[in-house]
Amino acid sequence: MLIKTEAIVVHSIRYGEADLIVKLYTKQKGVVSYLVRGVLKSRKGKLKPSLFLPFSILNIDANYKSNNSLQRIIDAKLITHFKTLHESILKGGLISFLAEILSNVLIENESDEGIYDFIKKSLLWLDSNDEVALFHVFFLLKLTHFLGCSPDISNIELNQFSLEEACFTVGDKSGYAIDGELLIAFKLLLGIKFDDLKGVSLPKSIRKQLLDKVLLYYSFHVPGFKxxxxxxxxxxLFN
Structure with missing residues (x-):
C-alpha cells in the first residue's frame, strides 16, 4: 500500500556501507522504521542523508506492508527548513536527548495526531527561540498529557508532589516527592505555555533537579522507560 504522510525523524543509524535505518513518527501510522538504501553513497538519488537529521519534518511517499518490520521510502521532501535547530550546539544536544526519549516512549505503529502536532509545534518554537534552558523539562511535562500520565493538579495548593502517585499531597515520606523551592518551580511549569518560558529564569541547580525528578516520574509511569x-x-552542554 502506498501512503503519503507527514513524518518527523526520531532516529537514524547507518546500516552497512550505504544504507540508513530511519525511525519516523508519521502522522498517519505512528512510529514506523524504514530502510533507505544507497542514501549514503549515491549522489544522484533523490533521497539525501540531510533529510534524516534528528527531528527533520518531512512529507514522505512510502510503501507500507503491515507484516514488514522495515518499510521502504519512495520519496521525501522537507516541510520545514530549520534555521537554528541543526546549527546550534546547545539545541543539537536538546534534540538528541529528546529524540532518545521519544524513541523509548512512542509505540510502534500507533498513530496519534495530537502527539504529532505537539512535537511539531514544539520543534518550530525551539527553532525560533533562544531562551531554551527549560525547554526539555517543559516539553517532557507537557508530553505526559499525551502519554496518559499527566500530573493530577486538583490539589495543587498542597506542599508536596508525589512522583509515585502523580498527585499533590502532604506528609510523603517515600523519598520520591517534590517539595520546597523545587515544588514552586514545578508548579510554575505546570501552569504556563511555551512562550511563557521566555520570562522564567531558574538557577542551574534547580533546573537539573527538576529534570532528574521528571525523568524519575517517567520511570514510574511510562512502561518500559529506559x-x-x-x-x-x-x-x-548546560554546564
Missing amino acids: KTKSLSVLEA
Missing part, C-alpha cells in the same frame, strides 16, 4: 544515555552530554 535510562537516557545522552543525559550526560546534555548536562555537559
Whole structure:
C-alpha cells in the first residue's frame, strides 16, 4: 500500500556501507522504521542523508506492508527548513536527548495526531527561540498529557508532589516527592505555555533537579522507560 504522510525523524543509524535505518513518527501510522538504501553513497538519488537529521519534518511517499518490520521510502521532501535547530550546539544536544526519549516512549505503529502536532509545534518554537534552558523539562511535562500520565493538579495548593502517585499531597515520606523551592518551580511549569518560558529564569541547580525528578516520574509511569544515555552530554552542554 502506498501512503503519503507527514513524518518527523526520531532516529537514524547507518546500516552497512550505504544504507540508513530511519525511525519516523508519521502522522498517519505512528512510529514506523524504514530502510533507505544507497542514501549514503549515491549522489544522484533523490533521497539525501540531510533529510534524516534528528527531528527533520518531512512529507514522505512510502510503501507500507503491515507484516514488514522495515518499510521502504519512495520519496521525501522537507516541510520545514530549520534555521537554528541543526546549527546550534546547545539545541543539537536538546534534540538528541529528546529524540532518545521519544524513541523509548512512542509505540510502534500507533498513530496519534495530537502527539504529532505537539512535537511539531514544539520543534518550530525551539527553532525560533533562544531562551531554551527549560525547554526539555517543559516539553517532557507537557508530553505526559499525551502519554496518559499527566500530573493530577486538583490539589495543587498542597506542599508536596508525589512522583509515585502523580498527585499533590502532604506528609510523603517515600523519598520520591517534590517539595520546597523545587515544588514552586514545578508548579510554575505546570501552569504556563511555551512562550511563557521566555520570562522564567531558574538557577542551574534547580533546573537539573527538576529534570532528574521528571525523568524519575517517567520511570514510574511510562512502561518500559529506559535510562537516557545522552543525559550526560546534555548536562555537559548546560554546564
